[in-house]
Amino acid sequence: MRYFNPRLYFSSGDGNFLNGLTNFGPLLLIFILPFFRGLKNLFINKRELFNYLAFLIVFAIIPAVFTYPFPALSKSIFIIFPIVFVIAYGMDKLNRKILIGFVLLLIINVSVVLYDAVNKEPYRDLEQRMYSYRDLAREVTLHKDSYNKVFITNSYGSDPSPSLLFYMNINPASYHRNETKPLVYRNYINQFDNIIIDQKEKWILDRNYLYIITPDELESNPLFYGIDYKIKSRIVDLSGKEIYLFIEYLPKTNVK
Amino acid sequence: MAKNYQKKILKNFSLIFFVLIGVFFRLFNLGLYPRLYNQEALVGWRAESILLTSKDELGRFLPLIFSSMSGYKFPFQTYFTAPFIRIFGLNEFAIRFPIALVGIASIFCFYQLLKHYFDNIGSIYSNITAFIFIIPFLFISGFYFKNRKWIITGLILILFSLPLYLNYFRSPGILLDLQVNKFSLLSDVTLSNSINTLREEKTILADLIWSEKSFIIKPSFL
Numbered sequence: 454m455r456y457f458n459p460r461l462y463f464s465s466g467d468g469n470f471l472n473g474l475t476n477f478g479p480l481l482l483i484f485i486l487p488f489f490r491g492l493k494n495l496f497i498n499k500r501e502l503f504n505y506l507a508f509l510i511v512f513a514i515i516p517a518v519f520t521y522p523f524p525a526l527s528k529s530i531f532i533i534f535p536i537v538f539v540i541a542y543g544m545d546k547l548n549r550k551i552l553i554g555f556v557l558l559l560i561i562n563v564s565v566v567l568y569d570a571v572n573k574e575p576y577r578d579l580e581q582r583m584y585s586y587r588d589l590a591r592e593v594t595l596h597k598d599s600y601n602k603v604f605i606t607n608s609y610g611s612d613p614s615p616s617l618l619f620y621m622n623i624n625p626a627s628y629h630r631n632e633t634k635p636l637v638y639r640n641y642i643n644q645f646d647n648i649i650i651d652q653k654e655k656w657i658l659d660r661n662y663l664y665i666i667t668p669d670e671l672e673s674n675p676l677f678y679g680i681d682y683k684i685k686s687r688i689v690d691l692s693g694k695e696i697y698l699f700i701e702y703l704p705k706t707n708v709k
Numbered sequence: 710m711a712k713n714y715q716k717k718i719l720k721n722f723s724l725i726f727f728v729l730i731g732v733f734f735r736l737f738n739l740g741l742y743p744r745l746y747n748q749e750a751l752v753g754w755r756a757e758s759i760l761l762t763s764k765d766e767l768g769r770f771l772p773l774i775f776s777s778m779s780g781y782k783f784p785f786q787t788y789f790t791a792p793f794i795r796i797f798g799l800n801e802f803a804i805r806f807p808i809a810l811v812g813i814a815s816i817f818c819f820y821q822l823l824k825h826y827f828d829n830i831g832s833i834y835s836n837i838t839a840f841i842f843i844i845p846f847l848f849i850s851g852f853y854f855k856n857r858k859w860i861i862t863g864l865i866l867i868l869f870s871l872p873l874y875l876n877y878f879r880s881p882g883i884l885l886d887l888q889v890n891k892f893s894l895l896s897d898v899t900l901s902n903s904i905n906t907l908r909e910e911k912t913i914l915a916d917l918i919w920s921e922k923s924f925i926i927k928p929s930f931l
Contacts, residue, residue, distance in 0.1 A: 534819070541837040575743075584744050612778050615751035618766075622799060625758035629768040638776045642766055 455524045456514045459485055462536060467526045474570055475577050479526055479533060483555070483562040484540050491543025499542075509535040579690045586613055588688050589697055590620030593665070596685060596699060597647060600663040607643075607651035608667045609696050614643045614650050664700040671698060681705065723836045724820050731816040735809040740801035751777065753804035756791040 461467060463485040466478035495503035510532055517529035547555065575584075589605075597603050605613060618628070628645050643650035656664070656676055663685070664677075671677055681703040688697040718725065745753075755766055755775065765772050765787075775782040789807050797803035 544837050586747075586750075587744065610747075612747060615747045615754065616745065618754045619745070619750035619799070623754070625754070625762050625764070625766075628758070628766070629762065629764060631768070636767060638767070639778060642778075 456517060456529060456532070458524075459488070461524050461526070462533070463488070467524050469525065470577070474566070474574055476569055476574075477566055480536065480540075481559070481562050481566065483558050486555075487543030487547075488536065488540045489543070491539040491541070491545075493543075494545070495539065495542055502542075506535045506538055576691055579692065585688050585690055585696055586610070586616035587620050589613060589665070590617050592686050592688060592697075592699065593617065593648065594621050596663055601647060601659070601661040603648045603663045603665065604656050605648060605650045605665040606667055606670055606697075608670055612639070612643070612650075614645075617648070617650075618642075618645065658702050658704075660702060660704055662702065664702070665697055666700060668695050668698055671700070724817070727820065727840065728813065728816050731813050735812045736806075739805050739809055745801050745804070748777065748779075749801075749804050752786055752790055753794060753799055753801075756787050756794045756804075757799050759787060760791050760795055 455461065460478070462478045462480050463482050464478055465476065466474070468475055492503075495506065513531035513535065514529055517525060517532075544555075579585075593603060593605070605617075607613070617623075623645055632641065640652060643652060649655055653674075658676065658680065666674065666677075677700070683701045683703055684698055685701050686699040687695050690696050751766075758764060758766060759771070763771055765775055767776060773784055775784060775787060790804060793803045793806050797806065
Protein backbone atom coordinates (compact mmCIF):
# COMPACT_ATOMS: atom_id res chain seq x y z
CA MET A 454 0.00 0.00 0.00
CA ARG A 455 2.96 2.31 0.53
CA TYR A 456 3.29 2.54 -3.26
CA PHE A 457 -0.03 4.40 -3.31
CA ASN A 458 1.26 7.10 -1.00
CA PRO A 459 1.78 10.31 -3.05
CA ARG A 460 4.69 11.26 -0.77
CA LEU A 461 6.79 8.62 -2.48
CA TYR A 462 6.51 10.32 -5.86
CA PHE A 463 5.95 13.99 -5.08
CA SER A 464 7.59 14.70 -1.78
CA SER A 465 10.13 12.62 0.06
CA GLY A 466 10.97 9.90 -2.44
CA ASP A 467 12.37 6.62 -1.15
CA GLY A 468 15.42 8.22 0.47
CA ASN A 469 17.85 6.10 -1.52
CA PHE A 470 20.70 8.28 -2.76
CA LEU A 471 21.06 6.02 -5.77
CA ASN A 472 17.53 6.88 -6.84
CA GLY A 473 17.99 10.63 -6.80
CA LEU A 474 18.03 13.45 -4.33
CA THR A 475 17.54 11.94 -0.90
CA ASN A 476 15.03 14.58 0.22
CA PHE A 477 12.84 14.67 -2.89
CA GLY A 478 10.75 12.39 -5.01
CA PRO A 479 11.06 12.01 -8.78
CA LEU A 480 8.25 14.48 -9.46
CA LEU A 481 8.03 18.02 -8.17
CA LEU A 482 5.71 18.65 -5.26
CA ILE A 483 3.84 21.29 -7.22
CA PHE A 484 2.60 18.67 -9.67
CA ILE A 485 0.50 17.06 -6.97
CA LEU A 486 -2.22 19.68 -7.53
CA PRO A 487 -2.76 18.93 -11.24
CA PHE A 488 -2.43 15.23 -10.41
CA PHE A 489 -5.48 15.27 -8.14
CA ARG A 490 -7.34 17.56 -10.53
CA GLY A 491 -6.53 15.16 -13.34
CA LEU A 492 -7.72 12.18 -11.31
CA LYS A 493 -11.00 13.96 -10.52
CA ASN A 494 -11.54 15.07 -14.13
CA LEU A 495 -10.73 11.65 -15.49
CA PHE A 496 -13.05 9.96 -13.01
CA ILE A 497 -15.93 12.24 -13.91
CA ASN A 498 -15.43 12.79 -17.64
CA LYS A 499 -13.35 9.94 -19.01
CA ARG A 500 -14.13 6.88 -16.94
CA GLU A 501 -12.69 4.54 -19.55
CA LEU A 502 -9.32 6.34 -19.63
CA PHE A 503 -9.39 6.53 -15.81
CA ASN A 504 -9.86 2.78 -15.56
CA TYR A 505 -7.08 2.21 -18.05
CA LEU A 506 -4.63 4.46 -16.15
CA ALA A 507 -5.65 2.96 -12.81
CA PHE A 508 -4.91 -0.45 -14.28
CA LEU A 509 -1.50 0.78 -15.47
CA ILE A 510 -0.69 2.15 -12.01
CA VAL A 511 -1.63 -1.07 -10.26
CA PHE A 512 0.12 -3.16 -12.89
CA ALA A 513 3.29 -1.05 -12.58
CA ILE A 514 3.46 -1.66 -8.85
CA ILE A 515 3.23 -5.44 -9.01
CA PRO A 516 6.87 -6.14 -10.02
CA ALA A 517 8.10 -3.66 -7.43
CA VAL A 518 6.05 -5.29 -4.68
CA PHE A 519 7.58 -8.67 -5.48
CA THR A 520 11.06 -7.21 -5.79
CA TYR A 521 11.68 -5.38 -2.57
CA PRO A 522 10.00 -5.21 0.82
CA PHE A 523 10.22 -1.39 0.98
CA PRO A 524 9.13 1.16 -1.62
CA ALA A 525 11.89 1.54 -4.18
CA LEU A 526 11.57 4.03 -6.98
CA SER A 527 13.92 2.27 -9.33
CA LYS A 528 11.77 -0.83 -9.21
CA SER A 529 8.50 1.02 -9.65
CA ILE A 530 9.64 3.37 -12.38
CA PHE A 531 6.83 2.28 -14.72
CA ILE A 532 4.34 3.97 -12.43
CA ILE A 533 5.82 7.36 -13.29
CA PHE A 534 4.36 7.24 -16.78
CA PRO A 535 0.66 6.85 -15.90
CA ILE A 536 1.13 9.46 -13.16
CA VAL A 537 2.55 11.89 -15.70
CA PHE A 538 -0.43 11.15 -17.97
CA VAL A 539 -2.80 12.09 -15.16
CA ILE A 540 -0.85 15.28 -14.35
CA ALA A 541 -1.03 16.31 -17.99
CA TYR A 542 -4.76 15.76 -17.98
CA GLY A 543 -5.07 17.81 -14.80
CA MET A 544 -3.26 20.74 -16.40
CA ASP A 545 -5.72 20.93 -19.26
CA LYS A 546 -7.90 24.01 -19.59
CA LEU A 547 -6.45 25.88 -16.63
CA ASN A 548 -7.55 29.50 -16.69
CA ARG A 549 -4.92 32.18 -17.09
CA LYS A 550 -4.81 33.30 -13.45
CA ILE A 551 -4.34 29.79 -12.15
CA LEU A 552 -1.73 29.13 -14.82
CA ILE A 553 0.31 32.19 -13.81
CA GLY A 554 0.07 31.16 -10.16
CA PHE A 555 1.12 27.64 -11.09
CA VAL A 556 4.16 28.87 -13.01
CA LEU A 557 5.22 31.03 -10.05
CA LEU A 558 4.88 28.10 -7.66
CA LEU A 559 6.77 25.93 -10.14
CA ILE A 560 9.66 28.41 -10.18
CA ILE A 561 9.73 28.49 -6.36
CA ASN A 562 9.62 24.70 -6.22
CA VAL A 563 12.42 24.43 -8.76
CA SER A 564 14.53 26.96 -6.83
CA VAL A 565 14.12 25.11 -3.53
CA VAL A 566 15.08 21.77 -5.05
CA LEU A 567 18.02 23.26 -6.94
CA TYR A 568 19.31 24.99 -3.81
CA ASP A 569 19.09 21.75 -1.87
CA ALA A 570 20.73 19.75 -4.66
CA VAL A 571 23.68 22.11 -4.96
CA ASN A 572 24.27 23.13 -1.34
CA LYS A 573 23.05 20.33 0.90
CA GLU A 574 22.86 17.12 -1.06
CA PRO A 575 26.64 16.61 -1.46
CA TYR A 576 27.07 16.58 2.33
CA ARG A 577 24.44 13.95 3.02
CA ASP A 578 25.51 10.34 3.30
CA LEU A 579 29.10 11.14 2.39
CA GLU A 580 30.18 7.64 3.26
CA GLN A 581 27.63 5.93 1.08
CA ARG A 582 28.47 8.18 -1.82
CA MET A 583 32.12 7.19 -1.58
CA TYR A 584 33.16 10.78 -1.94
CA SER A 585 36.77 10.20 -1.11
CA TYR A 586 37.67 7.21 -3.24
CA ARG A 587 39.15 9.43 -5.93
CA ASP A 588 41.40 11.10 -3.35
CA LEU A 589 42.22 7.71 -1.88
CA ALA A 590 43.27 6.41 -5.30
CA ARG A 591 45.47 9.46 -5.85
CA GLU A 592 47.23 9.05 -2.52
CA VAL A 593 47.65 5.29 -2.91
CA THR A 594 49.23 5.82 -6.32
CA LEU A 595 51.69 8.25 -4.73
CA HIS A 596 52.74 5.91 -1.92
CA LYS A 597 52.34 2.35 -3.13
CA ASP A 598 55.71 2.03 -4.84
CA SER A 599 57.55 2.93 -1.62
CA TYR A 600 56.16 -0.09 0.23
CA ASN A 601 56.13 -3.84 -0.29
CA LYS A 602 52.46 -4.10 0.56
CA VAL A 603 49.61 -1.69 1.05
CA PHE A 604 46.71 -2.77 3.26
CA ILE A 605 43.47 -0.85 2.88
CA THR A 606 40.56 -1.12 5.25
CA ASN A 607 37.02 -1.84 4.19
CA SER A 608 35.54 -0.05 7.19
CA TYR A 609 34.82 3.23 5.44
CA GLY A 610 32.24 2.88 2.68
CA SER A 611 32.03 -0.46 0.99
CA ASP A 612 34.44 -2.25 -1.28
CA PRO A 613 36.76 0.46 -2.55
CA SER A 614 38.46 -1.91 -4.99
CA PRO A 615 36.37 -1.10 -8.12
CA SER A 616 36.93 2.61 -7.60
CA LEU A 617 40.64 2.07 -7.05
CA LEU A 618 40.91 -0.05 -10.19
CA PHE A 619 39.19 2.71 -12.11
CA TYR A 620 40.88 5.80 -10.69
CA MET A 621 44.33 4.23 -10.58
CA ASN A 622 43.79 3.10 -14.17
CA ILE A 623 45.14 -0.37 -13.42
CA ASN A 624 46.08 -2.15 -16.64
CA PRO A 625 43.67 -5.11 -17.08
CA ALA A 626 46.39 -7.25 -18.65
CA SER A 627 48.57 -6.98 -15.54
CA TYR A 628 45.61 -7.47 -13.23
CA HIS A 629 44.53 -10.90 -14.46
CA ARG A 630 46.19 -13.76 -12.67
CA ASN A 631 45.81 -17.49 -12.93
CA GLU A 632 44.19 -18.90 -9.81
CA THR A 633 44.21 -22.65 -9.36
CA LYS A 634 41.95 -22.60 -6.30
CA PRO A 635 38.21 -21.90 -6.50
CA LEU A 636 37.66 -18.14 -6.59
CA VAL A 637 35.95 -16.00 -4.02
CA TYR A 638 34.97 -12.92 -6.00
CA ARG A 639 35.41 -10.42 -3.20
CA ASN A 640 38.86 -11.69 -2.26
CA TYR A 641 39.95 -11.89 -5.88
CA ILE A 642 38.98 -8.35 -6.75
CA ASN A 643 40.30 -7.01 -3.45
CA GLN A 644 43.87 -7.85 -4.32
CA PHE A 645 45.95 -6.35 -7.11
CA ASP A 646 49.48 -5.09 -7.52
CA ASN A 647 50.86 -4.88 -3.98
CA ILE A 648 47.50 -3.74 -2.63
CA ILE A 649 45.33 -5.84 -0.34
CA ILE A 650 41.90 -4.56 0.58
CA ASP A 651 40.10 -5.81 3.67
CA GLN A 652 41.10 -9.49 4.28
CA LYS A 653 42.27 -8.54 7.77
CA GLU A 654 43.58 -12.05 8.44
CA LYS A 655 46.48 -11.24 6.08
CA TRP A 656 47.47 -8.09 7.94
CA ILE A 657 50.77 -8.29 9.81
CA LEU A 658 52.96 -5.51 11.15
CA ASP A 659 56.02 -4.75 9.08
CA ARG A 660 58.19 -1.71 8.55
CA ASN A 661 57.77 -1.98 4.80
CA TYR A 662 54.01 -2.17 4.78
CA LEU A 663 51.59 0.73 4.58
CA TYR A 664 48.27 0.57 6.42
CA ILE A 665 45.35 2.71 5.27
CA ILE A 666 42.76 2.68 8.03
CA THR A 667 40.03 4.81 9.55
CA PRO A 668 40.76 6.87 12.71
CA ASP A 669 38.37 4.61 14.65
CA GLU A 670 40.28 1.52 13.64
CA LEU A 671 43.50 2.94 14.96
CA GLU A 672 41.97 2.63 18.41
CA SER A 673 39.79 -0.44 17.98
CA ASN A 674 41.96 -2.80 15.90
CA PRO A 675 44.15 -4.95 18.23
CA LEU A 676 46.90 -4.98 15.60
CA PHE A 677 47.62 -1.33 16.30
CA TYR A 678 47.46 -1.46 20.12
CA GLY A 679 50.45 0.29 21.65
CA ILE A 680 52.55 0.43 18.51
CA ASP A 681 54.62 3.35 17.35
CA TYR A 682 53.54 4.69 14.04
CA LYS A 683 53.93 7.60 11.71
CA ILE A 684 51.04 9.15 9.83
CA LYS A 685 52.18 9.53 6.25
CA SER A 686 49.03 11.09 4.89
CA ARG A 687 45.37 11.77 5.65
CA ILE A 688 42.21 11.94 3.60
CA VAL A 689 39.30 14.10 4.66
CA ASP A 690 35.74 14.22 3.40
CA LEU A 691 33.79 17.27 2.25
CA SER A 692 33.03 18.30 5.81
CA GLY A 693 36.70 18.15 6.77
CA LYS A 694 36.38 14.97 8.86
CA GLU A 695 39.32 12.57 8.69
CA ILE A 696 38.30 9.33 7.04
CA TYR A 697 41.55 7.62 6.08
CA LEU A 698 44.91 7.63 7.81
CA PHE A 699 48.02 6.33 6.05
CA ILE A 700 49.98 4.60 8.81
CA GLU A 701 53.59 3.47 8.67
CA TYR A 702 54.67 1.09 11.42
CA LEU A 703 57.78 2.03 13.38
CA PRO A 704 59.27 -0.96 15.23
CA LYS A 705 60.30 -0.18 18.84
CA THR A 706 63.99 -0.76 18.14
CA ASN A 707 63.99 2.01 15.60
CA VAL A 708 62.59 4.58 18.00
CA LYS A 709 65.45 6.73 19.32
CA MET B 710 12.80 21.50 -50.74
CA ALA B 711 13.90 24.02 -48.13
CA LYS B 712 10.26 24.80 -47.42
CA ASN B 713 9.58 21.13 -46.77
CA TYR B 714 12.34 21.05 -44.17
CA GLN B 715 11.02 24.24 -42.60
CA LYS B 716 7.56 22.70 -42.38
CA LYS B 717 8.93 19.52 -40.82
CA ILE B 718 10.94 21.51 -38.27
CA LEU B 719 7.93 23.67 -37.37
CA LYS B 720 5.71 20.61 -37.10
CA ASN B 721 8.14 18.93 -34.71
CA PHE B 722 9.21 22.11 -32.96
CA SER B 723 8.03 21.04 -29.52
CA LEU B 724 9.73 17.67 -29.82
CA ILE B 725 13.00 19.30 -30.90
CA PHE B 726 12.69 21.80 -28.05
CA PHE B 727 12.16 19.07 -25.46
CA VAL B 728 14.95 16.92 -26.79
CA LEU B 729 17.32 19.91 -26.66
CA ILE B 730 16.36 20.63 -23.04
CA GLY B 731 16.80 16.94 -22.26
CA VAL B 732 20.22 16.90 -23.93
CA PHE B 733 21.33 19.88 -21.86
CA PHE B 734 20.20 18.49 -18.51
CA ARG B 735 21.48 15.01 -19.16
CA LEU B 736 24.90 16.02 -20.40
CA PHE B 737 25.58 19.02 -18.15
CA ASN B 738 28.27 18.10 -15.62
CA LEU B 739 27.73 14.47 -16.53
CA GLY B 740 31.10 13.23 -15.36
CA LEU B 741 31.50 15.58 -12.41
CA TYR B 742 28.40 15.33 -10.25
CA PRO B 743 27.51 13.19 -8.45
CA ARG B 744 30.76 11.37 -7.75
CA LEU B 745 31.16 8.02 -9.41
CA TYR B 746 29.53 5.16 -7.56
CA ASN B 747 31.46 1.94 -7.00
CA GLN B 748 29.41 -0.17 -9.38
CA GLU B 749 29.76 2.42 -12.12
CA ALA B 750 33.52 2.40 -11.68
CA LEU B 751 33.51 -1.39 -11.93
CA VAL B 752 31.47 -1.32 -15.13
CA GLY B 753 33.88 1.20 -16.67
CA TRP B 754 37.00 -0.68 -15.74
CA ARG B 755 35.49 -4.01 -16.77
CA ALA B 756 34.49 -2.53 -20.13
CA GLU B 757 38.07 -1.44 -20.66
CA SER B 758 39.26 -4.88 -19.69
CA ILE B 759 36.90 -6.37 -22.27
CA LEU B 760 38.20 -3.94 -24.87
CA LEU B 761 41.88 -4.54 -24.23
CA THR B 762 42.00 -8.20 -23.29
CA SER B 763 38.54 -9.60 -24.17
CA LYS B 764 38.38 -10.82 -20.59
CA ASP B 765 36.44 -9.68 -17.55
CA GLU B 766 38.01 -9.01 -14.15
CA LEU B 767 38.04 -12.73 -13.35
CA GLY B 768 39.85 -13.53 -16.59
CA ARG B 769 36.86 -15.13 -18.35
CA PHE B 770 36.73 -14.73 -22.11
CA LEU B 771 33.79 -12.52 -23.23
CA PRO B 772 31.38 -13.83 -20.59
CA LEU B 773 27.63 -13.69 -21.03
CA ILE B 774 27.13 -13.07 -17.35
CA PHE B 775 29.31 -11.04 -15.03
CA SER B 776 29.99 -11.30 -11.33
CA SER B 777 29.91 -8.48 -8.85
CA MET B 778 29.99 -7.95 -5.11
CA SER B 779 26.21 -8.13 -5.01
CA GLY B 780 25.57 -11.09 -7.28
CA TYR B 781 25.48 -11.83 -10.98
CA LYS B 782 24.99 -9.08 -13.55
CA PHE B 783 23.65 -9.30 -17.05
CA PRO B 784 26.08 -8.29 -19.76
CA PHE B 785 24.23 -5.51 -21.58
CA GLN B 786 25.57 -2.72 -19.41
CA THR B 787 29.23 -3.63 -19.84
CA TYR B 788 29.16 -4.37 -23.55
CA PHE B 789 27.12 -1.22 -24.21
CA THR B 790 29.65 0.90 -22.32
CA ALA B 791 32.71 -0.58 -24.02
CA PRO B 792 32.47 1.37 -27.33
CA PHE B 793 32.17 4.65 -25.44
CA ILE B 794 35.24 3.82 -23.37
CA ARG B 795 37.00 3.28 -26.67
CA ILE B 796 35.87 6.67 -27.98
CA PHE B 797 36.26 8.85 -24.87
CA GLY B 798 38.84 6.88 -22.89
CA LEU B 799 38.38 5.52 -19.37
CA ASN B 800 36.75 8.40 -17.50
CA GLU B 801 33.54 9.27 -15.69
CA PHE B 802 31.94 10.87 -18.72
CA ALA B 803 32.49 7.79 -20.90
CA ILE B 804 30.83 5.54 -18.32
CA ARG B 805 27.77 7.73 -17.95
CA PHE B 806 27.39 8.84 -21.54
CA PRO B 807 25.64 5.68 -22.82
CA ILE B 808 22.93 5.87 -20.18
CA ALA B 809 22.51 9.60 -20.80
CA LEU B 810 22.09 8.75 -24.47
CA VAL B 811 19.39 6.25 -23.52
CA GLY B 812 17.76 9.00 -21.46
CA ILE B 813 17.71 11.36 -24.42
CA ALA B 814 16.22 8.65 -26.63
CA SER B 815 13.55 8.07 -23.98
CA ILE B 816 12.18 11.59 -24.49
CA PHE B 817 11.66 10.88 -28.17
CA CYS B 818 10.07 7.47 -27.48
CA PHE B 819 7.79 8.76 -24.76
CA TYR B 820 6.71 11.65 -26.96
CA GLN B 821 5.81 9.27 -29.77
CA LEU B 822 3.86 7.13 -27.34
CA LEU B 823 1.95 10.15 -26.08
CA LYS B 824 1.20 11.28 -29.59
CA HIS B 825 -0.28 7.90 -30.24
CA TYR B 826 -2.56 8.14 -27.20
CA PHE B 827 -3.47 11.78 -27.35
CA ASP B 828 -3.76 12.36 -31.09
CA ASN B 829 -7.53 12.25 -30.93
CA ILE B 830 -7.71 14.39 -27.80
CA GLY B 831 -5.22 17.10 -28.72
CA SER B 832 -1.46 17.39 -28.97
CA ILE B 833 -1.34 19.77 -25.99
CA TYR B 834 -1.27 16.67 -23.76
CA SER B 835 1.80 15.36 -25.49
CA ASN B 836 3.53 18.68 -24.94
CA ILE B 837 2.55 19.05 -21.29
CA THR B 838 3.40 15.46 -20.52
CA ALA B 839 6.77 15.64 -22.24
CA PHE B 840 7.46 18.85 -20.31
CA ILE B 841 6.62 17.21 -16.98
CA PHE B 842 8.68 14.23 -17.94
CA ILE B 843 11.73 16.36 -18.67
CA ILE B 844 11.51 18.88 -15.81
CA PRO B 845 11.93 16.40 -12.93
CA PHE B 846 15.03 15.05 -14.52
CA LEU B 847 16.59 18.44 -14.09
CA PHE B 848 16.76 17.57 -10.40
CA ILE B 849 17.26 13.90 -10.61
CA SER B 850 19.84 14.07 -13.34
CA GLY B 851 22.07 12.18 -10.93
CA PHE B 852 20.00 9.05 -11.29
CA TYR B 853 17.81 7.06 -13.60
CA PHE B 854 19.07 8.40 -16.92
CA LYS B 855 22.43 9.65 -15.89
CA ASN B 856 23.94 6.65 -14.32
CA ARG B 857 23.69 3.61 -12.15
CA LYS B 858 20.26 2.21 -12.59
CA TRP B 859 20.49 0.12 -15.68
CA ILE B 860 16.97 -1.02 -15.13
CA ILE B 861 16.26 1.97 -17.30
CA THR B 862 17.62 0.19 -20.35
CA GLY B 863 14.83 -2.32 -19.93
CA LEU B 864 12.39 0.53 -19.74
CA ILE B 865 13.72 2.18 -22.86
CA LEU B 866 13.47 -1.04 -24.87
CA ILE B 867 9.86 -1.36 -23.82
CA LEU B 868 9.30 2.30 -24.66
CA PHE B 869 10.83 1.71 -28.09
CA SER B 870 8.73 -1.32 -28.76
CA LEU B 871 5.38 -0.04 -27.46
CA PRO B 872 4.63 2.55 -30.21
CA LEU B 873 5.70 0.00 -32.80
CA TYR B 874 3.35 -2.61 -31.36
CA LEU B 875 0.50 -0.12 -31.13
CA ASN B 876 0.89 0.60 -34.84
CA TYR B 877 1.32 -3.10 -35.53
CA PHE B 878 -1.98 -3.96 -33.87
CA ARG B 879 -3.76 -1.43 -36.04
CA SER B 880 -2.90 -3.42 -39.16
CA PRO B 881 -5.88 -5.25 -40.65
CA GLY B 882 -5.94 -9.03 -40.15
CA ILE B 883 -3.21 -8.93 -37.53
CA LEU B 884 -5.06 -11.00 -34.93
CA LEU B 885 -5.56 -13.84 -37.39
CA ASP B 886 -1.89 -13.63 -38.32
CA LEU B 887 -0.89 -13.83 -34.66
CA GLN B 888 -3.06 -16.89 -34.13
CA VAL B 889 -1.52 -18.61 -37.14
CA ASN B 890 1.98 -17.79 -35.88
CA LYS B 891 1.20 -18.78 -32.28
CA PHE B 892 1.73 -15.26 -30.95
CA SER B 893 5.30 -15.19 -32.25
CA LEU B 894 5.63 -11.53 -31.34
CA LEU B 895 6.64 -12.67 -27.86
CA SER B 896 9.94 -13.74 -29.38
CA ASP B 897 10.64 -10.13 -30.25
CA VAL B 898 14.21 -9.18 -29.38
CA THR B 899 13.44 -5.79 -27.85
CA LEU B 900 10.85 -7.21 -25.50
CA SER B 901 12.80 -10.26 -24.42
CA ASN B 902 15.93 -8.15 -23.92
CA SER B 903 14.05 -5.62 -21.87
CA ILE B 904 12.69 -8.37 -19.68
CA ASN B 905 16.20 -9.78 -19.30
CA THR B 906 17.55 -6.38 -18.38
CA LEU B 907 14.84 -5.95 -15.80
CA ARG B 908 15.55 -9.38 -14.40
CA GLU B 909 18.95 -8.13 -13.34
CA GLU B 910 17.18 -6.75 -10.32
CA LYS B 911 17.03 -9.57 -7.83
CA THR B 912 13.48 -10.45 -6.98
CA ILE B 913 11.96 -11.71 -3.79
CA LEU B 914 9.73 -13.94 -5.86
CA ALA B 915 12.78 -15.57 -7.43
CA ASP B 916 14.23 -16.09 -3.98
CA LEU B 917 11.06 -17.71 -2.79
CA ILE B 918 10.93 -20.08 -5.70
CA TRP B 919 14.60 -20.76 -6.32
CA SER B 920 17.04 -20.42 -3.45
CA GLU B 921 18.66 -22.21 -0.57
CA LYS B 922 15.85 -21.25 1.77
CA SER B 923 13.16 -21.88 -0.78
CA PHE B 924 10.37 -24.19 0.17
CA ILE B 925 9.33 -24.65 -3.45
CA ILE B 926 12.50 -25.61 -5.33
CA LYS B 927 15.83 -26.33 -3.68
CA PRO B 928 18.53 -26.49 -6.33
CA SER B 929 20.79 -29.46 -5.69
CA PHE B 930 23.99 -27.48 -6.26
CA LEU B 931 23.25 -24.86 -3.58
